[in-house]
Amino acid sequence: MSDTLDAPAQLALPAEQTATERRLHPLTLLLNLSRQVPQMIIGLVALRLSGPEELRPWVALMALLAILGMFGFEFYRWWRFSYRLEPDELRIASGVFSRNVRSIPYERIQDVNLEQGVFARVLGLAKVRLETGSSGSGDEGALDSVDLAEAERLRDVIRLRKAQNTAEPDQPGAGPAEVAADRIDAPLLFAMDPRRILIAGVFNFSLVFFALVGALLNNIDFLIPGDFWDPRRLLDFLGLDDLFAALDMAARIASVIAALFGVLVIGLIGGIIRTFLREYGFRLERTETGFRRRRGLLTLTDVVMPLHRIQAAVIATGPIRRRFGWYELKVQSLASDSDKESDHSIAPFATEAELRHVLAETRIGWNTDYPAMRRVDPAMWWVPLVFALPVPIIGLGIAATLASPWIALAYAALPLVPLASWLHWRAHRYALVDDQLYVRHGFWNQTLILLPVRRVQSVDIRQSFVSRYIGLAEIAIGVAGRSGAVTIQAIPLGEATKLRSMLLGNQPGAWS
Structure with missing residues (x-):
């Protein structure tokens, strides 16, 4: 279909032409049914194969009644859903048994985004997502789904009226030309071609294939025999039991290595597919x-x-x-x-x-990188080990004594625990340069947070019983829009107090 989110939108209509009651596109019924019918089919198949004998002949009739019931409910829900663009607010009415009318003032709307799934693109529909920041959810005012041209028009009208309602009294509000300029002839900042996406997929190793297979098996477990996952049963099912029995120990180890290599290949392919699905056609423009x-x-x-x-x-x-x-x-x-x-x-x-x-x-x-940043106290890596490491050491000893001596081989992996803790401590650094805080976390998944001091909302100094005893503290920095705080662990209490004053603007000067 030629209509996509890249298509130019219609001009925003005047207020007198928009304050009318509107409904979602009728094909929304088809989209909603397409999400529910597969689950219903799985349930009916389960009833047909494993349900009571007296109900099995009625499965076809039950399926017909279920489809009619679902269609009737979805139609009534679609009919009861409406929206209207008022001069100062967007009004959304919904509810099947109880009526809910939501009013969203334009000045409270932070973003208006459009989204198209695969079926919506075929049908020429789009989902309009309104962000108000009221509850942290992305669906404070979602319209799913409307015609693509209507979605573009809604985005233009809402942005135009938001700009007009939030303009200063002595300044004119934005006009349609300024609103449309946000998405027409915008300069390109960054894009990813198929070759770049392919390279990114190689680095984004993913085992999502096994997750999908597990979810599928979980839905059809009524069709799988109870002993299906027994290794001998699997080998017999694949016709490999005699071959595997004839192999010596070296060949068996080689077959296990080959299986692990297969998992690696599937993970690489899964990462490439997942990256292509998410990042295909990536374009970042400056509006x-x-x-x-x-x-x-x-x-x-x-x-x-x-x-x-x-x-x-x-x-x-x-x-x-x-x-x-x-x-x-x-x-x-x-x-x-x-x-x-x-x-x-x-x-x-x-x-x-x-x-x-x-x-x-x-x-x-x-303006700074890893070597120039400050390290935190080494107690960050050794203190947790003092309290946590004795537990697996004692547990493995008891299991090896009571169950099998082979369990004691797990002791060989215990040195990896302090090594991982040490690498995590070594990677955790921070710096305050030019009114901007830098915080680095992680050895394998490395993240560097760049936080302007003007965006800091709150600073907490936390101390546990142990950290109080050794004179250390943790700083938790609150940032608007972030699900969790930005944390700096294991720094001396005096430095934590000084850093808090600088972040809150109570103490001028640079961090030294």
Whole structure:
């Protein structure tokens, strides 16, 4: 179909032409039924194969009645749902048995985003997502689904009226031309071609294939014999029992290694497929008010991120990805992403030069790196071991004594625990440079948080019983739009107090 989220939208209509009651597109019924029918079919198949004998002949009739009932309910719900653009607010009425009328003032709407799934793209529909920041959910005022042209028109009208209602009395509000400029002829900041997406997929190892198979087996477990997962039963089912019995120990070990290699290959393929589905056609454009991001192969999303909503930036990488010079740039916004996350990925797989080019548009600096940042106290890695490591040591000893001596081989893996804790401590650093806080976490999944001091909402100093005894503290920094606090662990209490004063603006000067 030629209509996509890239198509130009119709001009915003005057107020007298928009304050009318409107309903979702009638094909919304088809989309809602397509989500429910598969679950109903699985239930009817289970009833047909494993249900009581007296009910099995009636499965076809029950299926027909279920479909008619679902269609009737969805039709009535669609008929009861309506929306209207008032001069000062968007009004949404819904409810089957009880009526709910929601009024959303335009000045409270933070973002208006469009989303198209695979079936919606075929049918020329789109979902309109309104972000108000009232509850942290991405569906405070979702319209699912409307005609694509109507979705574009709604986005233009809401943005226009929001700009007009929030304009200063002595300043004119934005007009249709300014609103449309946010998505027409916007300069391109970053894009990913298929080759870049393929390379990114190799680094995004994923076992989602096994998760999908597990979910499928969980839904059809009534068709699987009880002893299906017994190793001997599996070998017999695959016709490999005699072959496996004839193999010596070396060949069996080789077969296990081959199976692990197969898992690795499937993980690589799964990562590539998952990355292509999410990042295909990725484009980041610079609009007059912020960023516009479009991506997705099956589900196409079109998200606008105003610059004044961006609170912080996050640079993510890893030891292997960093070795090859690849990074991911996210921004933390007051509005949630289409995946209901506060982090918007604006450069999923970029070089350092590309990342700095995009980051410069956010007015957030990247002026320091790992070697120049301050380390936290070594107690961060050894104190948890003192309390946690004796538990598995004693548990393995008891299990080896009571069950099997072979369990004692697990002691060989225990040195990995302090090694992982030490690497985690070594990677955790922080710095305060030019009124901006830098906090680094993680050895394998490395994240560098870039937080302007002006965006700090609160600073808490936390101490446990042990940390009080050794004179250390943890700082928790609250940031608007972030699900959790930015934390700096295991720093001396005096330094924590000084850092808190500097972050809250009570003490001038640079961190030394």
